[in-house]
Amino acid sequence: MTARTATDTGLRPKHVPQRTCVGCGSVTAKRALIRIVRGPEGEVRPDATGKAPGRGTYIHANRSCWESGLKKKRLEHSLKVTLTPASREALSVYAGTLPEETDA
Numbered sequence: 001m002t003a004r005t006a007t008d009t010g011l012r013p014k015h016v017p018q019r020t021c022v023g024c025g026s027v028t029a030k031r032a033l034i035r036i037v038r039g040p041e042g043e044v045r046p047d048a049t050g051k052a053p054g055r056g057t058y059i060h061a062n063r064s065c066w067e068s069g070l071k072k073k074r075l076e077h078s079l080k081v082t083l084t085p086a087s088r089e090a091l092s093v094y095a096g097t098l099p100e101e102t103d104a
């Protein structure tokens with residue numbers, strides 16, 4: 001009879017950076033989220049590179065998270081900013097390009 005254990009295989013779990021989605025509030029791997037940044041002039045826009053300077057927040061790439069983030073003002077709270085009509089419009093347009101729901 002052999003008793004083998006699966007421990008010590010050298011497979012350590014990697015540390016994955018996690019962020020909270022500002023839409024649904026769930027914690028998800030950062031790379032599965034879109035960063036939204038508040039620029040130097042107070043404009044709020046999606047940050048495709050994830051590296052734009054300014055205060056950022058993270059959100060799932062689906063429309064329902066964007067809608068709740070926008071409607072419930074969680075996005076504004078998180079970025080400590082009041083969305084201008086132009087920023088709000090731009091974000092709504094962007095949200096419209098996203099899939100309705102993801103299983104992330």
Ligand SMILES: [Zn+2]
Pocket residue numbers: 021022023024025026059060065
């Ligand atoms: Zn979400």
